[in-house]
Amino acid sequence: MSQVLVTGGAGFVGSHLTEALLASGDRVAVLDDLSTGNRENLRAVQNHPGLTFIDGSILDRTLVHRLIHESDTVYHLASAVGVRLVIEQPVRTIQTIVEGTDNVLTVARQTGCRVVLTSTSEVYGKGVRVPFAEGDDVVLGPTTRRRWVYACAKMLDEFLALAHRHEGGLPVTCVRLFNTVGPRQSGAYGMVLPRFVKQALEGGPITVYGSGEQTRCFCHVLDIVPALIELGRRSGIGDCPDVVNLGSDEEVSINELARRVWQEVELTRQKGGDPAADATRQRIEHIPYEQAYVEGFEDLGRRVPDLTQAQRHLGFNVTRNLQQIIRDMIEYSCEQ
Ligand code: UDP
Numbered sequence: 001m002s003q004v005l006v007t008g009g010a011g012f013v014g015s016h017l018t019e020a021l022l023a024s025g026d027r028v029a030v031l032d033d034l035s036t037g038n039r040e041n042l043r044a045v046q047n048h049p050g051l052t053f054i055d056g057s058i059l060d061r062t063l064v065h066r067l068i069h070e071s072d073t074v075y076h077l078a079s080a081v082g083v084r085l086v087i088e089q090p091v092r093t094i095q096t097i098v099e100g101t102d103n104v105l106t107v108a109r110q111t112g113c114r115v116v117l118t119s120t121s122e123v124y125g126k127g128v129r130v131p132f133a134e135g136d137d138v139v140l141g142p143t144t145r146r147r148w149v150y151a152c153a154k155m156l157d158e159f160l161a162l163a164h165r166h167e168g169g170l171p172v173t174c175v176r177l178f179n180t181v182g183p184r185q186s187g188a189y190g191m192v193l194p195r196f197v198k199q200a201l202e203g204g205p206i207t208v209y210g211s212g213e214q215t216r217c218f219c220h221v222l223d224i225v226p227a228l229i230e231l232g233r234r235s236g237i238g239d240c241p242d243v244v245n246l247g248s249d250e251e252v253s254i255n256e257l258a259r260r261v262w263q264e265v266e267l268t269r270q271k272g273g274d275p276a277a278d279a280t281r282q283r284i285e286h287i288p289y290e291q292a293y294v295e296g297f298e299d300l301g302r303r304v305p306d307l308t309q310a311q312r313h314l315g316f317n318v319t320r321n322l323q324q325i326i327r328d329m330i331e332y333s334c335e336q
C-alpha cells in the first residue's frame with residue numbers, strides 16, 4: 001500500500017485515476033483548486049477511508065511541500081485545460097503549468113518521491129511525420145499565436161522533469177496523453193466529443209470547426225488509467241521510459257466523428273421508444289476557425305500516436321473502440 005498524491009484529482013482524468021488507486025488499496029490525497037475540477041467527479045469515493053481531499057493550489061508551495069513529504073508517489077495532473085482556456089488566459093496557463101510543476105518537482109527531488117508527469121500530444125505541435133514518436137522533433141508556431149502557449153509550457157515541464165532526473169536522480173516519467181475522452185469530461189473547455197454528444201442530445205446542430213477533415217484518435221480514459229498507475233509503480237526503477245505516448249491510434253476525421261455521434265444518439269433514442277428520426281434532422285454545421293477560436297488560429301491536420309514504446313514498456317493495449325466511447329459518453333450525459 002502506498003501513500004499517493006494526485007494533483008488535479010477532481011478533474012476528468014484525475015478522478016478516474018483516484019478511484020482506481022483507491023480500489024487497488026492505495027491511500028490517496030487529492031489536491032485540486034476546483035478551477036476546472038469538480039468535487040462531483042469524486043462522488044463515488046467521497047466517503048472512502050483512504051481518500052483525503054485538499055482544496056488548494058499547486059502554486060501554494062508550503063502546501064505542496066507538506067503533501068509531497070507525506071507521499072511515495074505523485075501523479076501530477078493539475079494543469080490548465082482546453083484550447084479555449086489557453087487562448088483566453090495565457091498568463092494563467094503558463095503560471096499554472098510551469099510554476100506549479102516546478103513546485104512539485106523541486107520537492108519531489110528532495111524527498112525522492114516518484115513522479116508521473118502528465119504532458120500532452122500538443123508538444124508535437126505541427127509535426128508532419130505521422131504517427132508521432134517520442135523522439136521526433138517538435139514543430140511549434142510563433143510566440144504571437146497563443147495556441148502554442150500550452151505546448152511550449154508543457155515542453156518546459158518535460159525539460160524540467162528530465163533535468164531533475166539527470167542532475168538529482170529524480171524518479172520521474174513524462175506521459176504524453178493524446179485525446180483522452182470519456183464520462184466526466186466537460187465540454188465547457190472546448191473538448192470536441194462531450195460537446196458533440198451534448199449538442200446531438202439537445203437536437204443539434206453539431207458544430208464542426210474548419211473543414212472537419214482534420215483527424216484525431218480518441219482513447220477511453222479507462223484504458224489510460226491502468227497505464228498511468230503502472231508508470232507510477234515503475235517510475236525510477238527498472239523498465240520505465242523517460243517520455244511515453246499514451247492514447248489510441250484509431251484515427252477518425254471530425255466530420256466522421258460528428259456522423260458517428262448522431263448515429264449513436266439516434267440509436268439511444270430509438271431504444272428509449274422514440275420513433276426513427278428523419279436523417280435530415282441530424283444537422284452538422286461547419287464553423288470557420290476564426291469564428292470558433294481567434295483570427296489566425298492554427299489547427300492540426302492529423303494527430304496519431306506511435307504506441308511502440310507504450311506497448312514495449314507497459315504492454316499497453318486499447319480495449320475500448322470509438323463506438324463504446326461514444327456510447328459511454330451518451331449514457332453518462334443522459335444520467336446527468
Ligand atoms: N472541434 C470541433 N468542434 C468543437 C470543438 C472542437 O470541430 O465544438 C475540433 C477542433 O477544432 C479540433 C478537434 O475538434 O480539430 C479536436 O478538438 P479538441 O479541442 O477536443 O482537442 P485538440 O484540438 O486538442 O486535439
